[in-house]
Amino acid sequence: xxxxxxxxxxxxxxxxxxxxxxxxxxxxxxxxxxxxxxxxxxxxxxxxxxxxxxxxxxxxxxxxxxxxxxxxxxxxxxxxxxxxxxxxxxxxxxxxxxxxxxxxxxxxxxxxxxxxxxxxxxxxxxxxxxxxxxxxxxxxxxxxxxxxxxxxxxxxxxxxxxxxxxxxxxxxxxxxxxxxxxxxxxxxxxxxxxxxxxxxxxxxxxxxxxxxxxxxxxxxxxxxxxxxxxxxxxxxxxxxxxxxxxxxxxxxxxxxxxxxxxxxxxxxx
Ligand SMILES: NC(=O)c1ccc[n+]([C@@H]2O[C@H](COP(=O)([O-])OP(=O)(O)OC[C@H]3O[C@@H](n4cnc5c(N)ncnc54)[C@H](OP(=O)(O)O)[C@@H]3O)[C@@H](O)[C@H]2O)c1
Numbered sequence: 001x002x003x004x005x006x007x008x009x010x011x012x013x014x015x016x017x018x019x020x021x022x023x024x025x026x027x028x029x030x031x032x033x034x035x036x037x038x039x040x041x042x043x044x045x046x047x048x049x050x051x052x053x054x055x056x057x058x059x060x061x062x063x064x065x066x067x068x069x070x071x072x073x074x075x076x077x078x079x080x081x082x083x084x085x086x087x088x089x090x091x092x093x094x095x096x097x098x099x100x101x102x103x104x105x106x107x108x109x110x111x112x113x114x115x116x117x118x119x120x121x122x123x124x125x126x127x128x129x130x131x132x133x134x135x136x137x138x139x140x141x142x143x144x145x146x147x148x149x150x151x152x153x154x155x156x157x158x159x160x161x162x163x164x165x166x167x168x169x170x171x172x173x174x175x176x177x178x179x180x181x182x183x184x185x186x187x188x189x190x191x192x193x194x195x196x197x198x199x200x201x202x203x204x205x206x207x208x209x210x211x212x213x214x215x216x217x218x219x220x221x222x223x224x225x226x227x228x229x230x231x232x233x234x235x236x237x238x239x240x241x242x243x244x245x246x247x248x249x250x251x252x253x254x255x256x257x258x259x260x261x262x263x264x265x266x267x268x269x
Contacts, residue, residue: 001216001217001239001242002015003015003016003239005177005221007129007152007153007177008150008152008175008176009122009128009129009130009152011070011100011101011128011129011152013043013070013101013129013177013221014041014042014043014070014221015216015221015222016041016043016212016221016222016223016224016235016236016238017041017043017044017045017072017179017221017222017223018033018036018041018043018044018045018223018224018225018232019045019181019182019223019224019225020032020033020044020045020046020050020052020055020056020225021045021047021050021052021225022050022225023050023052023055023225023227024050024051024052024055026227028227029052029055029059030055030058030059030062031059032059032227033055033056033058033059033060033062033063034059034060034062034063035229035232036059036232037059037060037063037065037069038063038229039229039232039233039236040232040233040236041069041232041236042065042068042069042070043069043070043071043072044056044060044069044070044071044072045072045155045179045181045223046071046072046073046074046096047072047073047074047076047103047105048073048074048075048076048088048091048092049074049076049105053073053092053095053096054095056071056096057095057096057097061097066097070100070101070128071096071098071099071100071101072099072100072101072102072103072131072155073092073096073099073101073102073103074102074103074104074105074133074155075088075089075092075102075103075104075105075114076088076105077105077106077108079114080110080114081110081113081114082113082114082116082117083117084114085114085117085118086117086120086121089102089117089121089126093126099126099127100127100128100129101127101128101129101130101131101152101153102118102121102122102127102129102130102131103118103130103131103132103133103153103155104118104131104132104133104135105133105134106133106134106264107132107134107135107136107139107264111132111139111142111143112142112143112145112146112147115132115143115146115147115151116146116148118130119147119148119149122149123149129152129153130149130151130152131151131152131153131154131155131176131177132151132153132154132155133154133155133156133181134155134156134157134264135151135154135156135167135264136156136164136166136167136264136265137166137167137170139264140154140167140170140171140174140176150174150175150176151176152176152177153176153177153178153179154167154171154176154177154178154179155178155179155180155181155223156168156178156179156180156181157180157181157182157259157260157261158178158180158181158182158183158215158220159180159182159183159184159185159188159190159211159215160185160190160193160196160211160214160251160254160255161185161188161190161254161255161256161257161258162255162256162257162258162259162260163218163252163255168218168219168220172219177221178219178220178221179220179221179222179223180215180220180221180222180223181223182223182260182261183211183212183215183222183223183224184208184211184212184224184235185211185258185260186260187260188258188260190207190211190254191207191208191211192207193207193254195250195254196210196211196251196254199243199247199250199251203241203243205241206234208224208231208234208235209234209235209237209238210243210247210251211251212224212235212238213238213241213242213243214243214247214248214251216238217242217243217248222235
């Protein structure tokens with residue numbers, strides 16, 4: 001399996017990004033980012049909501065490999081309209097020292113105006129790709145009615161316990177890359193599942209690696225987060241084994257529809 005995927009814009013991105021949500025709570029957040037680069041990550045997932053753009057920038061600068069890395073950030077829900085997004089982008093750009101991938105964080109009602117700002121940022125060459133997050137199939141369909149440019153990525157909640165196949169399939173049919181947020185289910189008990197433990201033992205892998213590989217085999221990119229160096233290496237070491245049909249049948253059977261956050265149809269403001 002390839003380690004990267006090419007977006008509609010032509011940009012090639014790693015299939016495994018490093019999630020940064022909540023690293024801001026730690027005194028060593030900058031070190032965490034630097035360690036993730038050392039562990040092999042070249043894609044970093046930030047957002048204004050995470051309040052960590054400054055730490056991400058400093059960690060990447062310290063790593064000496066900023067030029068090799070891609071950084072995503074997302075505009076939060078309280079930013080309204082075209083001008084609001086443009087102003088917010090400029091703040092993010094300053095804090096990060098450059099944004100590679102820019103996303104709408106959640107599908108608020110008037111997202112077409114907000115999306116127009118992202119399109120202009122892309123057309124002006126200020127970002128290398130634009131995307132959405134938490135958009136279901138019907139949100140993307142609605143966006144398509146007015147969009148000049150299709151989103152290149154949709155970052156949605158996805159893990160063995162929650163797979164929105166309708167949206168995943170729709171994105172794949174439209175060449176929109178799907179990135180799974182919270183692929184390890186964060187605080188859920190998915191990693192303690194006995195069946196996953198058995199599959200992991202059979203492959204000589206960890207439950208986390210099985211859960212992440214499952215997503216990759218479904219054509220979904222992943223954004224795991226960890227502050228521990230050994231787990232950073234583990235979560236990116238997914239490309240030299242594959243799951244059997246039997247494994248996939250079991251992992252698919254765990255799709256209980258268990259979201260860890262709100263349904264995107266309940267608008268967040
Ligand atoms: N677009 C959105 O709306 C949205 C929403 C939520 C998240 N996200 C993105 O998705 C990223 C990932 O989501 P998340 O951080 O909420 O959860 P996650 O990556 O599913 O899980 C992180 C948790 O799992 C632990 N962990 C990591 N690797 C492990 C391993 N190999 N074995 C056992 N435990 C492991 C971590 O603990 P340690 O750190 O102690 O290792 C942490 O508690 C975020 O950081 C963010 O970038 C996006």
